[in-house]
Amino acid sequence: MDQLIPIISQVGFPIVVTLYLLYRIESKLDLVVQSIQTLPERMKERT
Structure with a gap:
């Protein structure tokens, strides 16, 4: 126990x-x- 504390x-x-x-x-x-999961939706909106 004494060695465990240090x-x-x-x-x-x-x-x-x-x-x-x-x-x-x-x-x-x-x-x-x-952000990665919402990226395809954002890319669809731009096209």
């Missing part, structure tokens, strides 16, 4: 940062997917 304190911060960045990227990817 490992968590050393590895915990990078894990939190990684999860935060993944969450941010996921929201951006959702917008990209939505």
